[in-house]
Amino acid sequence: MQYYLISDLDHTLLNEQGRLSQRTIHAVVSGGLSLMLASARMPAQMLDVINQLQLKGPQTALNGAAVFQPNQDKFEILNQHAIPDPAAQKVQELIESVFPQLNLTWMDAFAWHVSTYDQGVANEIFYTGIKPIYDVHNRPIQNALQMLLIIEDPILLKKVKSAILSLQSAEIAVHEAGDGYLTINAASADKSQAAHYLINQGLASYDQLMAFGDDENDLPLLKSVAHPVAMANASQNVKESAEIIALSNEKDGIAQIIERIAPNKDQVRYT
Structure with a gap:
């Protein structure tokens, strides 16, 4: 069978420094398998990885919102699911009134809008190279594909998530994406959109799809493919949803699987 791969980026395809290993690059470029990335990152934040891997097909960003x-x-944006403006503005009002110490950020397809520079923003700039626009307090949220809060304190993160869920909005979905990242998307947007797009466009069949993930926001993707793979560093509930447990991202788990299943096995061997 010729597999079509779908992979999360951070802590899955990328190592803990947010980089691709040379083994992973070699496996993807030489293997002869198609790969779609499915990330919580913005499209612009994914382009460097896409170019290193020489990917030519469609990709999925912002937890399936684009x-x-x-x-x-x-x-070029092929498909998108924006948070309805009133729902996004209710979340903004909640955060600004109850948690004013937090740095509310949001993304459309082309820009990352933040309220102020802090360590979370600095880390994101370092890992992804994207430069934000400091305009959250000067413009209304419109056509937001994702809202992002970076909250290091796990207790505070749980409180914020609970408060957002208490809005009881059927128009939004809230996910923890690891490392203190709390993302809000349209309810119609999750990473399963990656699999749905490939199937609906006739680019792959359900039986061909193999997906890789490590965290809660990857669960919709793993549940939408025939061959779900969890990384060894994945959370327990992700592992329980997987058919296969790969080695960790630090041990080139995806590269090792590609080396076994790629049609061009002889070219994939890495020394």
Whole structure:
């Protein structure tokens, strides 16, 4: 069978420094398998990885809120699911009134909007190279594909998540994405959109799809494919949803699986 791969980025395809290993690059480029990335990152934050892996097909960003076609340093949005403006504005009002110490950020397809520079923003800039626009207090939220809060304190993160869920909005979905990242998307947007897009466009069949993930926001993706794979560093509930447990991202788990299943096995061997 010719598999079509779908993979999360952070803590899955990338190592803990947020980088691709040379073994992973070699396996993907040489293996002859198609790969779609399905990340919580924005499209622009994914382009460097896409170019290193020489990917040509559609990719999925912002937890499934956007499917896009990359082309070197540019991209075209193919499909998107925005948070309805009133729902996004209710979340904004909640955060600003109850948790004013937090740095509310949000993304459309092309820009990352933040309220102030802090360590969380600094870390994101370092890992992804994206530069934010400091305009959250100066403009209304419109056509937001994702809202992001970076909260290091796990107790505070749980309180914020609970408060957002207490809005009882059927128009949004809230996910923990690891490392203190709390993301809010349209209820119609999750990473299963990656699999649905490939199947609906006739690019792959359900039986061909193999997906890789490590955290809660990857569960909809893993449940939408025939062959779900959890990394060894994945959370327990992700592992329980998987058919296969790969080695960790630090041990090139995805590369090792590609080396076994790629049609071009002889070219994939890495020394």
